[in-house]
Amino acid sequence: MSFTTLVLRGLRLTLALWLLTVVVITLPLLGLARVVAPDSATGSLVRRNGVVVGSRLLGQPFAGDRYLQGRPAGNPNLGPANPKLAIRIAGAADTWRRVGITKPAPDLLFVSGSGVDPHISLAAARQQLPRLAATRQLPPERLERLLRQHIDGPGRLRAIEPLVNVLGFNLALDDLSDGAPQRP
Amino acid sequence: MSPWPVAAVPLVLAVLTAPPLGRHLDALISDRPQPAWDRWVGPLEAALMRWVGDAGRPADSAMGYLLPLLVSNGLFGLVALVLLLLQPPWLNPLGFAGLRPDLALHTTVSFLTNTDQQHLVPETSLGNLAQLGVIQFLMFVSAATGLAVGFAVIRGFCGRPLGNLHRDLVRSLTRLLIPGALLVALALLLCGVPMTLAPPQVITTLEGARQTLPVGPIALFEAIKQLGENGGGFVAANGAHPYENPTLLSNLISTWAMLAIPVATIDAFGRCLGNRRQSNLLLVLVLALLLLGGAVAMVAEGAGNPALSTWLDGPNLEGKELRFGAPLTGLWAAVTTGTMTGAVNGSLDAAMPATLVVALFNLFLQVVVGGQGTGVAYLLVFVLLAVFLTGLMVGRTPELLGRKVEKPQVVWASLVLLIHPLFVLIPAALTLAGGTALAATGNPGPHGISEVVYEYASAAANNGSGLAGLGNGSPWWNLSTTVSLLGGRYLPIAALLALADGMRRKPALAPGPGTLRTDTTLFTLVTAMVLLILGALTFFPVLALGPIAEGLATVS
Incomplete structure (x- = not known):
């Protein structure tokens, strides 16, 4: 051939x-x-008043004190022995300490792999409830109830631990306050 | 939930799916009639072969199989290269420009060799035409090429002609990869993976920032990425991104998909040989190595990073997604490197040193289950060398599966074994000698050495995962890894085909009282020793310089 x-x-x-x-x-x-x-x-889009405001699957950056904050995003490629990692973790822990959280949950300090991890742990969420209760002027029990309504997994194999969907929780928080989106 | 029973699910599932899938693969290898398949896809295959103009006769030499393989792969690559260089405006709503030549070449060769190492950020450089017409296309055909080589090598070792390359390519697509990928895609879609041609959505977040939602035809892409041991992401975050891997369930499906075909191919070898005891022993051997590595990585990630104990305790969640947790991300690292997939569901650069030892060990050995089709072939090379070494010890002409192993076979097998370190260690040494100008490591000290060695090990093993802190976008990285990608793929394929063709030409000998049986526990243990000594010792010095040194630093 x-x-x-x-x-x-x-x-x-x-x-x-x-x-x-x-x-x-x-x-x-x-x-x-x-x-x-x-x-x-x-893409599991979430709409509010007909406008797409995000995806249920993707985290959004939240920096203001009126919202539950998600996992930090940043360079996820620092090796475990890299001094820059320890410096970054120390800095993040310090920032949380200044807003009254003395021992922040680890997932508030470690950056996620994707940069858009939609979840935080229940512990990380509960640490932030007192702050939200103050800024939103809502009773803490009401926030705790809201938290329970936005748990993902381990049911239906959505996650290995019970986790809070940060965007879902924050949207519900806005609805609870006055139904209108508020800018910080 | 404890990670251990969850981690067992994909592994047990892969063992359970091995017999039915192995039977199916053996039917393809041995060309047995399959009434249902023959009826439904037979006419399509016949039409394809008629269009190609190949009557489907088996090749009468290793060259007869290798040459069409090289020509077809060259043409697949050419189409991909042109599309990447041009990136025409169709299905490219964000108007991404053509890639720089060195990057286009690296991306083409990387996906053509079933490696999927990525030196680009797909969501900001590839439109949907490139994602489908280049990446998804190469993912299907490179997996089919790997399977075809696996089929040919198994046939040779079973004493049969190597087969017809075009026919094997077509049938591994129509009877395995396409139906399999469609099923996995459907399952992933139901977990939440997008499947749309709509352009990426730019939205305003609750706090008023802009965010791009990288939707696209991901479900099918993801399915062949996992099932075909490809591993390249639709987005740079790969399987850590919720659009590629949205839930624990999708993570388990994806982990199983990486294992399913390589595990079943070993099972198919035993069926083809008519000796399932032989293939079961080999399966036990490679699965034991996989389990051991997986367990080490799970424990290491679950135990966490002692260097950070001032501020926090618990698992090492750096660069990881909470929905999977640290231990399952460790398991994934072992499976993705063992099966030569290279997909990641968290940052490997942020993994603990013990996890890196496991990942590098798997890349060095290439048989911890192994890649699509090539895994079983490499495993047979190690078995052959074990036969040869034991034969030397007792002073007899070694025999493997009833055929004499003679000089040419040992030469080919040794070549296969030597090619890998050659394309890993030499370029890594050159790059490190070039200093920061060439290496551009993202981390200081031993971890930086790991980044460089890992990049070439991943390229030469056709894996594709990487320690992503490495600045690998320069022409040096693109071109030097291209050499390792090509050398690590086509040279072993040529040697494997020559080896298999040499074996099948030898007369079959009846086993006598002095025959060394290879289907015994004792011989399997000897094979394990040969694996560890020949495969792992070659690379031990770089392991010591990289993750082992880093591990000692983290502890002290």
């Missing part, structure tokens, strides 16, 4: 497999996804 034959066969194979693996199987799945799971397919 000549080399030309081999190349011609290769070209025809490439064209056929490209169409098969890129077009033929992707298009029906895109269609099927719209039918069986339109919410997942489009």
Whole structure:
């Protein structure tokens, strides 16, 4: 068999497999996804007053004291023995101490892998409730009840531990306060 | 929830799916009729082969299999390279420009070799046409190429002709990778992974900041990424990003998907040979190594970082997602490096030194279950060398699976073994000698050495994971890892095919009283020793300079 034959066969194979693996199987799945799971397919979007304000699956940065704060985002590639890691952790712990949380939960100090981890631990959330009760002028018990309503996992295998979905909680917090979005 | 029973789920599942999948793979290897498949996809395969113009006759030499493999892979790569260099405006709503030539070359070769090392941030450099038409395309065909090589090598060792490359490529896609990926994609979609051609959404957050939601046709991409041992992310955060891996359930499905085919391929080898005891012993061996590494990583990540005990205690959650937790992220690190997938669900750079030892060990050995199709082939090379060494000890001509092992086979096997350290250690030494100008490490001290060695080990093993703090965007990194990617893929493939073809040409010998049986526990232990001595000792010095030194520093 000549080399030309081999190349011609290769070209025809490439064209056929490209169409098969890129077009033929992707298009029906895109269609099927719209039918069986339109919410997942489009990114689990959260709307408020018809406007997309985020995704249930993705965390958002929260810096103001009117919202529950999520995990810090930053460079997730500092090695465990890197002095910069210890300095960053010490700085973050210090920031929390200044707002009255003397021993912040570890997930408030460690950056996440994705930078958009939607969750924090129950401990990390509860540490922030007194502050939210003060800024939002809501009774702490009401906030605790709200917290329980926004727990993800371990039920339905959504997470390995019970965790709080920060965006979901904050949206509910806004609804609870006055229903309108408030800027810090 | 305790991580241990949860961690067992994907592993047990992979063992349970091995027999049915192995039977299916053996039917493809041995060309047995499969009535349902023949009826539903047979006509499509026949049409494809007619269009290609190949009658499907088995190759009569190693070259007859290797040459079409190289030509077809070259053409797959050419299409990908052109699309990356140009990035036409279709399905590219954010208008990303074509890639720089060295980056386009690295990305093409990386995905073509089933490695998926990424020196770019996909969500800010690739439109959906490139994600589908380059990345998803190469993920399917590179996995099929790996499987085809696995099929050919198994056939050779079972004494049969190597087969027809085009036919193996087509059938591994139509009967395994495509249906498998569609099923996994559907499962991931139901967990929340997006599947849409809509452009990434830019939204205003509750506090008024801008955030881009990188939606896209992710579910199918993710499925073949895991099932085909590819590992390249739709976004840079890879399986740590909630759009790629939204829940604990999707994480377990993804972990199983990495293991399913390599585990089943070993099972298929035993069926093809007609000796399942042989394949079961090999499976026990590689799964024991995987479990050991996985357990070490789970314990290390769960125990946490002693250097930070002033401020916090508990697991090492740095660079990790809470929905998986630290131990399961450690397990993933062991599975992704063992199976040559290279996907990550958390930052490997922030992992504990013990986890890095496990990850590097897996990359060095290449058989801790091993990659798509190539894993079982490398394992057979180690078995052959174990036979050879024991044969030397007792002074007899060694035999493997009823065939004499002679000089050419030992030469090919030794080559396969030597190629890997050659393409890891030499470029790593050159880069480190070049200092910060070349290396651009993201961490000081031993961890920086680990970053450099890991990058080449991952490239040459066709794994693709990385210690992402490394500044690997320079032309030096793109071009030097391209050499390791190509050398680590096609040279072993050529040697493996030559080895397998040499084996199948030898007359089958009936086992006599002096025959060394390879399907015994004793011989499997000898194989384990050969693995550890030949495979791991070569790399021990760099392990000592990197993670072992770092571990000692963290403790003291």
